[in-house]
Amino acid sequence: MTRAFVRNPKILDGRWTVDGTSIAVAQIRADLERMSRADVMRCYRFMELTEAEIDRVAAFPFEPIRDLTLTSTFTSVTVNCLCGEDTPVVIMETKHVAQCICGRDWNLTATVLIVPATDRDETRA
Numbered sequence: 001m002t003r004a005f006v007r008n009p010k011i012l013d014g015r016w017t018v019d020g021t022s023i024a025v026a027q028i029r030a031d032l033e034r035m036s037r038a039d040v041m042r043c044y045r046f047m048e049l050t051e052a053e054i055d056r057v058a059a060f061p062f063e064p065i066r067d068l069t070l071t072s073t074f075t076s077v078t079v080n081c082l083c084g085e086d087t088p089v090v091i092m093e094t095k096h097v098a099q100c101i102c103g104r105d106w107n108l109t110a111t112v113l114i115v116p117a118t119d120r121d122e123t124r125a
């Protein structure tokens with residue numbers, strides 16, 4: 001028996017899972033990258049993961065299912081002020097004012113650019 005890989009918004013926020021389980025396909029894939037196939041089989045024995053399912057996990061394309069976005073709960077930086085003092089700052093919003101002990105204020109704007117990286121298979125070869 002080879003179970004389908006499905007997405008259900010009520011299970012793991014809609015991540016791909018093995019049908020009838022709450023096991024993420026991505027978790028099995030990550031385990032395949034860091035453990036031997038035999039160890040993965042042992043780890044997932046409880047859910048009766050089959051060799052065919054492991055093959056499908058390894059080849060799963062993870063096709064796009066949503067727009068690319070970025071979320072961040074906070075960004076941490078240190079302002080190395082002209083005066084020689086360092087001010088650690090946790091940026092909770094896009095804009096933040098860092099106040100150095102010397103009296104200088106620095107407007108910080110957090111910007112992150114997302115750029116596709118070189119194909120992973122090429123970099124690993």
Ligand SMILES: [Zn+2]
Nearest residue numbers: 081083100102
């Ligand atoms: Zn300063």
